[in-house]
Each structure stands twice: as C-alpha cells, then as structure tokens.
Amino acid sequence: MALDYDHDVSLLMRESSRASINRFYGEKNQRHSLLLDKVMQGRSRASSSRLIRLPAEILSPIVDLLSDDKPTLASLALVNSDCRQLARCCQFAEVHFDYSLRIHQLIAKLANEPSPQLSQPSIAACIRKITFASRPRYVKEIHRQLYESIYGDEKESVTRERRDVLRKEGNTHYTLLRAVAVQAISDLPNLETLILRDGFSLDRECIQRITRCVAHHIVLDGTPIDESWSLRPPLTPPTWPIRSLSLNIQLAFAKVREHHQGGNSVTHPLTNFFSTLFQLCSPTLESLTWSYMEFTRNYSTPVSIGSIITLFPRLRHLQLAWIKLDEIAISSFFASPLKSLDLTGEIVASAGTLCCESFRDLESLVIPDLPREASACKGIADFMTYRKGIHRLYINEHDEAFGNSAHLDRYILPALDSPDWSNLRSLSLAWGMSTVGQLPNIQYKAQVPAGALEIIGRILSLEQLSLCSGRRSGRQHQWAVDHDELCYHFSRLKGLKRLVLVRDTYLTPGDEINFEQYYELRLISAKEMIDANKRPELDENDKTQIEDTDEEDDPQKYIWERAHRNRMLEQAEKYAAILPKLEWMFCGQRPMSFTKVYEGITQRRIAVPLTRGRDECWKDLESSFRKWVSYS
Numbered sequence: 001m002a003l004d005y006d007h008d009v010s011l012l013m014r015e016s017s018r019a020s021i022n023r024f025y026g027e028k029n030q031r032h033s034l035l036l037d038k039v040m041q042g043r044s045r046a047s048s049s050r051l052i053r054l055p056a057e058i059l060s061p062i063v064d065l066l067s068d069d070k071p072t073l074a075s076l077a078l079v080n081s082d083c084r085q086l087a088r089c090c091q092f093a094e095v096h097f098d099y100s101l102r103i104h105q106l107i108a109k110l111a112n113e114p115s116p117q118l119s120q121p122s123i124a125a126c127i128r129k130i131t132f133a134s135r136p137r138y139v140k141e142i143h144r145q146l147y148e149s150i151y152g153d154e155k156e157s158v159t160r161e162r163r164d165v166l167r168k169e170g171n172t173h174y175t176l177l178r179a180v181a182v183q184a185i186s187d188l189p190n191l192e193t194l195i196l197r198d199g200f201s202l203d204r205e206c207i208q209r210i211t212r213c214v215a216h217h218i219v220l221d222g223t224p225i226d227e228s229w230s231l232r233p234p235l236t237p238p239t240w241p242i243r244s245l246s247l248n249i250q251l252a253f254a255k256v257r258e259h260h261q262g263g264n265s266v267t268h269p270l271t272n273f274f275s276t277l278f279q280l281c282s283p284t285l286e287s288l289t290w291s292y293m294e295f296t297r298n299y300s301t302p303v304s305i306g307s308i309i310t311l312f313p314r315l316r317h318l319q320l321a322w323i324k325l326d327e328i329a330i331s332s333f334f335a336s337p338l339k340s341l342d343l344t345g346e347i348v349a350s351a352g353t354l355c356c357e358s359f360r361d362l363e364s365l366v367i368p369d370l371p372r373e374a375s376a377c378k379g380i381a382d383f384m385t386y387r388k389g390i391h392r393l394y395i396n397e398h399d400e401a402f403g404n405s406a407h408l409d410r411y412i413l414p415a416l417d418s419p420d421w422s423n424l425r426s427l428s429l430a431w432g433m434s435t436v437g438q439l440p441n442i443q444y445k446a447q448v449p450a451g452a453l454e455i456i457g458r459i460l461s462l463e464q465l466s467l468c469s470g471r472r473s474g475r476q477h478q479w480a481v482d483h484d485e486l487c488y489h490f491s492r493l494k495g496l497k498r499l500v501l502v503r504d505t506y507l508t509p510g511d512e513i514n515f516e517q518y519y520e521l522r523l524i525s526a527k528e529m530i531d532a533n534k535r536p537e538l539d540e541n542d543k544t545q546i547e548d549t550d551e552e553d554d555p556q557k558y559i560w561e562r563a564h565r566n567r568m569l570e571q572a573e574k575y576a577a578i579l580p581k582l583e584w585m586f587c588g589q590r591p592m593s594f595t596k597v598y599e600g601i602t603q604r605r606i607a608v609p610l611t612r613g614r615d616e617c618w619k620d621l622e623s624s625f626r627k628w629v630s631y632s
C-alpha cells in the first residue's frame with residue numbers, strides 16, 4: 001500500500017511543539033467559565049444555598065479560582081445538581097481533544113448525551129473552547145502495535161503487509177473517532193473557539209460540521225483538506241458568521257499532483273475553496289491570520305479569492321505570511337478598515353508601495369522581515385510618515401541584511417526621527433548583520449547604532465521596547481551589549497514599563513575574545529566565583545537551573561549560571577533606578593520583575609528572577625510585542 005502522507009495516523013506519533021503560553025506578562029492563557037445561568041439551559045437553580053443563589057457574574061470568578069484544584073472541583077460536583085453544573089463550567093471550559101483514552105470516553109459521552117430539552121443540564125453546555133490536536137504519546141498508546149511495527153526494536157520482523165493492515169486499522173479508527181467528535185462539536189450550544197491542529201486531512205463531512213458549529217473563532221492550523229470544495233449549500237450554510245479566522249491549510253498532496261498533471265498552471269488549486277470560504281464569512285470577519293507555504297513547483301501561481309473585489313466591512317486585524325496573493329485579493333483586504341497590519345517583506349514588496357491614503361485607522365504595523373528591495377523599504381518609510389497615529393511598531397531586518405540590503409538605518413529610523421510619534425506605545429526593532437563588524441579572530445560583533453538609540457530615546461510615549469542585533473537564531477550571539485550606553489540614551493523614557501534585549505551577549509573577564517560563545521563556553525574566573533555568591537538568598541533552596549541536563553553534577557556550571565543571573569539582576573536594577581515605571585525586563589536570557597524594599601526611610605527596587613534558569617522566551621516575546629491590542 002502506497003503511503004498517503006495526508007491520511008496516515010502514524011505521522012501523528014511524531015513529536016512536535018506548538019503550544020505557546022505567555023507566562024510572564026500580558027494576556028494569560030487562563031480559562032474563564034461560562035456563567036451558570038447560561039449553562040443551566042433555561043432551568044432554574046434548585047439549590048437554596050446562599051452561595052449558589054449569588055448572581056452568576058459573582059459565582060463565575062469564584063469558581064475560576066479553583067480551576068487548578070481538581071479534587072475540590074470533583075467534590076463540588078457531588079453536592080447537588082447546581083454544584084455539579086457549576087463545577088463543570090470550570091472543568092470543561094476548555095477541552096483538548098488530545099486522543100487520550102479519557103478524551104475517547106468524553107467524545108462518546110458527548111455523542112450520547114440526550115437532547116437538552118429532555119434531560120438535566122449537560123456537559124456540552126459548559127464547553128466554550130475546543131482544541132483538536134492529538135498528542136503523540138496518546139496516539140502511540142492507542143495504536144501500540146502500529147507504533148512498534150514502525151519505530152519499535154522488532155520493527156524489522158514485521159512484514160510490510162502486516163504494517164499496512166495496522167496502518168489501515170489505525171486510519172479507520174482515527175477517522176471514525178473524528179467523525180463522532182465533529183458531530184458532537186457541531187451540537188455544542190455555547191462553543192466560542194474551535195482549534196484544529198491535526199495533520200490528518202479533513203474530509204467533506206468535517207467541513208460540513210465545522211461550518212455549522214456556533215463558534216465565532218476558528219483556527220485551522222497545519223491541516224490538509226481532501227478537496228478544493230465549493231463552500232456553498234448544501235455542503236455549508238449560506239453564511240458562516242465567524243469573527244476571527246486563523247488559516248494555515250494545504251490541499252492534500254494527491255490532489256495537488258492531480259491538479260498539476262491536468263496541466264492547469266493558471267488557476268491556483270485552492271482558488272475555489274478560498275474564494276467561496278471568504279464569501280461565507282467576509283461580512284462578519286474581524287480578524288484574519290492567513291499563511292500558506294507552497295511546496296510545489298506551482299508557487300508562481302498566486303492565490304486568489306475571486307475574480308471581483310470581496311468586501312470585508314468589519315476586518316480590523318490582518319496578518320499575511322508566506323502567501324502569494326493576486327492583486328484582487330490584496331485590494332480586497334487593503335480596502336478594509338484595518339487597525340492592525342502584519343505583513344512579511346515579500347508581500348510588501350510584491351504588493352508595491354503601501355498607499356498613504358489607505359489604513360487611516362491603523363494602530364499596529366508589523367513587518368517581521370524587511371524587504372531586500374530599497375524601493376519597498378522606502379515605501380514603508382514614506383507610509384510611516386503619514387501614519388503617526390500608530391501605537392505599535394514591529395520591524396525586523398532579515399538576518400543576513402548587509403550593505404545594500406540593509407535598510408533599517410537607511411529608511412526606517414529616519415522616519416521615526418520626528419516629534420510626531422507621540423502615540424507610539426510599543427516598539428520592537430531588530431538589526432541583521434548590517435551592524436556587525438568582523439574582528440581579526442573571525443568573531444562578529446554586532447551593535448545597535450548610537451544614532452538609532454538617540455532617536456529611540458526621544459520617543460517619550462514608549463511603554464515597551466524590544467531591541468535585537470545580529471543573527472536571531474543559532475548558538476552564536478553577536479550583540480555585545482553596552483548597558484551604560486543604553487541607560488544613557490533611555491533615561492528620558494520615564495513611561496517605559498517593559499524593556500527587552502534579545503540575542504545579547506557579554507564579555508567574560510579575562511577572555512574578551514570568545515563573546516560569541518558566551519552562553520556555550522560558560523567560562524569560570526575569579527570574578528564568577530565572587531558574583532555567584534552575591535545573592536545567597538536566591539540559592540537557599542538551590543533554585544538555579546542549568547541548561548544542559550548532562551551537566552547537572554558540574555559545580556562550575558552552577559557557579560556560572562548564578563554569576564550570570566546575579567549580573568543580569570544587577571543590570572536590571574540600574575535601569576529600574578532611572579525608569580520609575582519599569583515593571584519587567586529581559587536580558588541575558590533572563591526574564592525579571594521588580595519589587596520594592598525599604599531601607600530605613602528610603603526605598604529602592606530590586607530585580608527578581610522569574611525562572612529557575614535561562615530561557616529565550618521567544619514565543620512569549622513574539623506574542624507580547626507582535627500581537628495586536630487595541631488602544632482605542
């Protein structure tokens with residue numbers, strides 16, 4: 001049996017990491033229960049308890065405080081029918097269909113729950129968010145024989161025919177379970193958010209059910225589809241009134257190959273699907289995140305959403321990544337009343353210069369990789385000069401930007417050099433290799449130009465600031481940061497609450513050559529011994545964690561980590577002394593907050609580490625500086 005990569009449950013056994021949790025500041029990934037009156041499905045409360053008789057708006061946050069206390073919630077559910085539903089509001093507010101045996105049982109229960117009109121209040125009424133993403137360990141457990149036949153020690157003894165039988169059985173099991181699950185999902189009365197992240201291709205029935213669920217927030221992430229269906233009745237309802245859509249789907253590979261073999265190189269294979277999809281939801285859509293990575297030779301064919309302009313009267317947030325759109329699609333999106341725009345440099349370059357007459361309500365502009373073309377970057381700078389009402393600006397050079405392809409200092413910083421940026425609250429800038437100088441020993445030392453620091457230091461409205469220089473990935477770090485210089489230039493930013501320095505590195509006393517490998521070598525000198533003992537109160541319970549588990553018994557690594565931590569805390573306190581509103585800082589791969597201590601009649605703020613060890617926190621930082629939050 002030939003492998004079908006879009007319909008193979010064994011591929012779900014591979015480990016991957018998609019979760020992103022903002023652990024340190026900003027929006028928390030915290031469940032919030034539905035109100036009790038809503039999940040009672042029209043029934044009156046039976047309990048006479050004074051607690052249960054409280055208004056639902058008061059009860060809900062009380063129960064949310066118990067969200068991590070599973071034994072207490074289980075006990076609450078046993079008191080009476082009202083308490084059972086109150087506990088369920090918290091227990092089932094968010095459900096992760098992770099393919100575990102527990103989820104198999106929950107899906108069966110949801111599918112067999114009788115009609116709400118004929119029964120007691122249901123679990124289904126309590127669910128407000130579902131994430132459909134199988135966890136590899138549970139897929140392995142459920143399909144143990146298939147896993148052993150592919151990855152086990154005795155895999156060589158399993159015949160191809162036997163493996164094919166096991167794979168077919170696993171695929172059938174998965175397909176049937178998903179069919180029952182999406183049927184149950186389509187009947188959930190209070191569902192708000194639906195996230196599908198499995199790599200197993202969606203069939204016609206799944207699309208039919210998904211477009212009929214009541215959720216207003218939909219995420220289709222990394223999921224193929226079997227066909228480029230026309231999303232019209234009877235397959236779908238006449239409209240799909242969703243408010244937000246995050247879209248990252250592919251056509252099943254077999255269908256892409258069939259499309260190419262048919263000789264159709266003018267029309268993109270998913271044009272029919274995308275055009276009818278947006279016709280369904282364009283009247284109500286407020287937020288769209290759309291990425292589409294084309295892996296076939298047909299990449300030159302742009303994605304279309306139709307032959308005429310599609311209106312998006314409510315669209316406020318638009319994020320486009322790794323997708324080539326035709327002119328009609330770009331015109332449709334850019335004509336919307338956008339407040340947040342997130343575009344890759346390639347899209348900016350292909351779309352031409354951003355029109356200065358458009359985007360009058362724009363609050364947030366994100367360009368994660370500046371175009372290499374000077375004309376496109378000049379167009380961005382010109383656009384910025386007409387959009388001084390922007391609150392959030394996030395612009396990165398690509399890592400290898402150098403010479404004629406480095407445009408951050410050439411165009412973007414001069415556009416920021418104006419007293420008119422009094423509305424800018426959040427700024428994130430990253431330089432590529434344009435600021436890197438090569439030293440005699442083939443080391444590369446990056447910097448943030450003094451002129452750029454001077455310009456940034458004059459934007460007094462800033463509340464959060466992130467800076468980066470050099471390559472943004474890899475083990476080598478080029479930005480040997482000068483904290484004294486930063487303090488000098490940023491001393492006037494009295495409203496700054498968050499300061500982030502990314503990919504910074506440091507010189508080790510006695511070895512000022514190997515700063516690129518600062519985090520790798522972790523060299524110990526007499527200075528490290530002294531610095532490691534400066535804050536003994538932090539080490540009473542041995543809370544410092546080293547990065548590599550195979551070095552846990554190496555006392556020198558503990559000494560280095562403590563010395564580095566203490567140095568970063570000391571640097572953070574220097575910033576806190578001149579920036580009265582600073583709440584959070586990240587440097588040296590250490591997230592830190594501040595607390596006040598009193599010394600007689602005076603007080604000062606000391607830095608507090610927020611993690612046991614170093615953490616690059618890149619998902620948290622991306623979310624905090626890139627995610628749009630309306631200031632209006």
